[in-house]
Amino acid sequence: MSPRRNRPKPAVAAPLDDERTRRGVEAVQAGRDGDWMVRNVPGGAATKTYRCPGCDQEIPAGVAHVVVWPADERGDLTDRRHWHTGCWRARDRRAPGVLRSRSAPRYG
Secondary structure: OOOOOOOOOOOOOOOOOOOHHHHOEEEEEEOOOOEEEEEOOOOOHHHOOOOOOOOEEEEOOOEEEEEEEEOOOOOOOOOOOEEHHHHHOHHOOOOOOOOOOOOOOOOO
């Protein structure tokens, strides 16, 4: 029989208070367009309707999404943007600022 291994105990995470749970947890994400602070907003905390800059569609109240602002700390509250989570992840693969109507041709 081999000797018992002493494994380190997992670090105890700080308990989440109600306010932090409602706001979401922030993280810095780096991209080609710079560093961004990103906060996940759970569906229960989304109480207003926003317009996603990635697809120019509305994010209705009650839909989980992300709030993004520049990580350089020079911005203010007006620099925050609410994105669909999928639109935020796909921002590097999309053409910048191309707005089309539904009946417009996609290629050409």
